[in-house]
Amino acid sequence: MSLLEVRNLELRFGGVIAVDGLTFSVGDGEIVSVIGPNGAGKTSAFNCITGFYRATGGSARFAGREVTKDRPSRIAASGIARTFQNLRLFPELTVVDNVRAGLHTQLRENVFDALLHTPRYRRAEQFCSDESHRWLDFVGMTGDRGRLVRNLPYGDQRLVEIARALATRPKLLLLDEPGAGLNHGEKARLIDLIRRIKKLAVAVVLIEHDMGLVMKISERVVVLNYGKAIADGPPEQVKRDPAVIEAYLGPDEETSQSVGTDVERGDTHAGGS
Amino acid sequence: MAAVAPTSRSRRPDRRASNLITAFTDSRWLGPVAFVLAIGFPFAYSSNYALSVTTSAAVFVMLAVGLNIVVGYCGLLDLGYAAFFAVGAYVSGILATQHGFSMVETIPFVILATIVAGLIIGTPTLRLRSDYLAIVTLGFGEIIRVTANNLDITGGPSGIYGIPSFELFGYSLTDQRRLYYFTVCVAALAVAGASRLGRSKLGRAWRFIREDEDAAEAMGINTYTTKIAAYVVGAVWGGLAGTLFASQLSAVSPASFTFLYSALVLMAVVLGGMGSMPGAVLGAIFISLAPEVLRDLSKYQYFAFGIFLIVVMLFRQQGLWPARAVERDARRDVPDVEPTLADGDGLR
Numbered sequence: 001m002s003l004l005e006v007r008n009l010e011l012r013f014g015g016v017i018a019v020d021g022l023t024f025s026v027g028d029g030e031i032v033s034v035i036g037p038n039g040a041g042k043t044s045a046f047n048c049i050t051g052f053y054r055a056t057g058g059s060a061r062f063a064g065r066e067v068t069k070d071r072p073s074r075i076a077a078s079g080i081a082r083t084f085q086n087l088r089l090f091p092e093l094t095v096v097d098n099v100r101a102g103l104h105t106q107l108r109e110n111v112f113d114a115l116l117h118t119p120r121y122r123r124a125e126q127f128c129s130d131e132s133h134r135w136l137d138f139v140g141m142t143g144d145r146g147r148l149v150r151n152l153p154y155g156d157q158r159l160v161e162i163a164r165a166l167a168t169r170p171k172l173l174l175l176d177e178p179g180a181g182l183n184h185g186e187k188a189r190l191i192d193l194i195r196r197i198k199k200l201a202v203a204v205v206l207i208e209h210d211m212g213l214v215m216k217i218s219e220r221v222v223v224l225n226y227g228k229a230i231a232d233g234p235p236e237q238v239k240r241d242p243a244v245i246e247a248y249l250g251p252d253e254e255t256s257q258s259v260g261t262d263v264e265r266g267d268t269h270a271g272g273s
Numbered sequence: 274m275a276a277v278a279p280t281s282r283s284r285r286p287d288r289r290a291s292n293l294i295t296a297f298t299d300s301r302w303l304g305p306v307a308f309v310l311a312i313g314f315p316f317a318y319s320s321n322y323a324l325s326v327t328t329s330a331a332v333f334v335m336l337a338v339g340l341n342i343v344v345g346y347c348g349l350l351d352l353g354y355a356a357f358f359a360v361g362a363y364v365s366g367i368l369a370t371q372h373g374f375s376m377v378e379t380i381p382f383v384i385l386a387t388i389v390a391g392l393i394i395g396t397p398t399l400r401l402r403s404d405y406l407a408i409v410t411l412g413f414g415e416i417i418r419v420t421a422n423n424l425d426i427t428g429g430p431s432g433i434y435g436i437p438s439f440e441l442f443g444y445s446l447t448d449q450r451r452l453y454y455f456t457v458c459v460a461a462l463a464v465a466g467a468s469r470l471g472r473s474k475l476g477r478a479w480r481f482i483r484e485d486e487d488a489a490e491a492m493g494i495n496t497y498t499t500k501i502a503a504y505v506v507g508a509v510w511g512g513l514a515g516t517l518f519a520s521q522l523s524a525v526s527p528a529s530f531t532f533l534y535s536a537l538v539l540m541a542v543v544l545g546g547m548g549s550m551p552g553a554v555l556g557a558i559f560i561s562l563a564p565e566v567l568r569d570l571s572k573y574q575y576f577a578f579g580i581f582l583i584v585v586m587l588f589r590q591q592g593l594w595p596a597r598a599v600e601r602d603a604r605r606d607v608p609d610v611e612p613t614l615a616d617g618d619g620l621r
Contacts, residue, residue, distance in 0.1 A: 081491070146599050
């Protein structure tokens with residue numbers, strides 16, 4: 001059975017249907033990309049799976065357990081970590097403190113340990129700091145980690161957000177447009193990072209508009225349009241899928257055969273926002 | 274990914290000049306030195322007036338430190354903090370005068386009552402954010418005051434009289450000097466406790482919530498219970514301050530717990546620097562002593578006080594002693610290079 005099973009997931013805001021019977025699954029340690037035109041419901045689906053939106057129908061089962069009714073914190077603690085489309089770091093805290101957030105649920109210290117500075121408190125705090133630095137090392141965040149995260153260059157902030165998510169020790173990592181705003185070199189390093197994350201036996205699902213990145217890294221691609229999955233398969237197959245081409249370029253039967261390769265450069269059409 | 278090595282970007286022009294000072298203010302000696310200074314104070318000024326004013330200041334420090342947990346650490350704007358102060362004062366007052374408890378014996382009941390009060394205000398209101406929360410807490414503060422004003426058990430508008438002094442090991446703290454020492458010790462414990470909480474897992478969680486509630490939730494932090502914890506801890510601190518207050522004045526009445534009082538405590542926190550423990554202490558000492566220092570101006574006393582506050586806030590918006598923005602000992606070398614993701618819990 002798959003790690004994540006999304007079945008007929010539905011999300012309505014009044015009359016607007018953001019996610020309309022979405023079905024897909026993610027296996028252990030798999031890298032899956034979710035693509036689709038703007039407004040296709042990709043981020044909304046992420047928000048349902050992580051509990052930030054309450055799905056109005058369908059189910060999402062993670063490791064066999066239904067999660068759509070849970071608090072986000074419970075879902076996070078059960079092993080789904082995420083990053084946000086527009087960075088959601090803790091701006092007025094230091095880089096290390098940001099990563100420490102990810103370790104929160106792993107620390108066994110209570111209020112009395114903290115008040116009395118018991119050995120257990122010291123051990124927990126030491127572990128928390130060391131582990132934070134290890135994750136920062138892992139993502140390749142060099143430079144001063146004692147300063148405020150809002151003063152970091154954008155690319156480094158992205159890395160800190162991934163380090164923070166990894167620090168929760170997820171089985172599944174959801175990355176919402178991790179490549180947005182990164183330059184060419186930074187994207188290459190992102191690809192390398194995602195591959196190293198996979199080696200930790202963590203499944204990665206990414207929403208991404210950069211088709212080059214998607215095609216290079218994905219083992220499977222799920223294409224969304226109007227809240228539904230219109231294609232699901234290996235990148236090579238999805239790229240040639242007529243429904244996908246139509247979703248990106250509009251229904252034009254005469255040209256649809258010849259523009260298959262356009263999807264590969266599709267970030268211009270999909271608007272890499 | 275960092276194409277830019279960010280070393281050149283760290284701007285600290287006043288580095289050399291302030292190195293010695295920050296080395297001290299960041300050290301663990303700051304608290305003990307402040308404590309010794311406070312204990313030494315009666316050797317310099319020992320008039321009953323000076324001791325009475327400074328004892329009140331110590332109580333006020335405790336309040337500011339408690340509110341700093343709620344407002345400074347957790348970012349929950351509370352405009353009715355005097356309510357918890359009142360609960361503490363009334364619970365020990367009533368138990369001591371009507372049920373024959375000694376002041377020390379009332380403490381467990383004060384803690385219990387303030388925890389309940391914290392839960393009552395916290396549970397329904399914390400789903401609200403910022404401005405709305407502020408309004409509701411303001412209402413809660415008024416409800417407590419008006420209730421105290423109208424119940425028989427609280428003595429109505431005239432309040433409760435004849436609250437006994439604390440007794441410790443057979444010593445009665447009726448003497449101003451003893452009471453001062455005792456109050457300073459309790460306030461010091463309150464400050465140390467609050468700042469230790471601030472440096473713990475719970476304290477970090479509070480700051481994560483203040484910075485970004487959704488992101489905190491995504492890290493597995495239950496923001497709802499964590500915010501209630503902030504309220505409850507703040508309430509206990511305020512309640513214990515209320516007990517000291519009741520015993521010092523030997524009387525409590527609703528007039529002591531007005532909105533103005535809540536606003537003054539908040540002012541101490543903001544003036545000191547939100548989220549900074551040394552700041553809250555400094556702000557509280559400042560707010561409680563400044564009107565006394567300005568007493569010679571008689572009727573212009575509060576006018577001058579007000580002007581002074583405005584000037585400070587205009588020229589030092591971050592507060593007198595803002596929270597430290599960097600972690601000085603952020604090390605880069607850790608023993609194990611690969612994170613311990615695979616082999617289960619790194620903590621046993």
